[in-house]
Amino acid sequence: MTIGGRADENAELGKILGPAVPYGEIADVVEDFAAAYLELR
């Protein structure tokens, strides 16, 4: 999973975040990302 990439005028490559994630857990991890983002922003 990479995170933080941008495709606009401030283009940036995403950074690899942690170890690989099993296929069946991707949606869970995305939900965790979203929850952490809402909590920390």
Place this chain on the structure above:
Amino acid sequence: MRANSRRSGQSIKDGALALDPTVVADIAARFRYPDYEALEDNPPRTGTGARGQPLPRLARQFRRQPQAPGYAIVTLSLKPEGGPPGDATAQQMDAIADLAERYSFGEIRASAMSRIWRLPHVAQRGPSGVVARARGNRGRHANVNLISDIIACPGLDYCSLANARSIPVAEEISRRFKDLDLARNLGRLHINISGCINACGSPSHRAHRHPRGREERRGILTR
């Protein structure tokens, strides 16, 4: 980056590759805008309904048409909850064509976000009608630029290079974030999904979040 691009572009434009003005004029004549009406620019209406009520869910689907005062660019999302991102049925494509005929001088654009259709020349007095009719034809997903506006490569379902399936992941994420209030609270967020390390779903790894399929000894993982 923008300044560098501008400097680089200017050096090419003014250098040995400078074009003859007659050639530029000839090319420009081949790109014509529609016969726009002379309308007053009234951007606030792009975010309001027929009775002037605010339509915040729809506002992000409209942008002012920079070439013509009084007109808007309307984006229609084809990213349904629990469905493959970008798929359109024959009926939906007919409906989009009808909307283009009625509101947008017969023009439709597929955007760089792929799988999103844009009507580029809609009079600002018309967007609420466009959206109402698009909703009636299941082209109604008001999730443009939100977390469920996902780009997924074809993945293992259609691509022989892939290690993992992409589309089911996109479908599951769109189900998890079907609550548009939650999605709007998260704000603009792009997820691109690729079924292998070639990363077709996100060239140059530009997405905010980007799972890519990898095959490892323990089985198919994503990274």
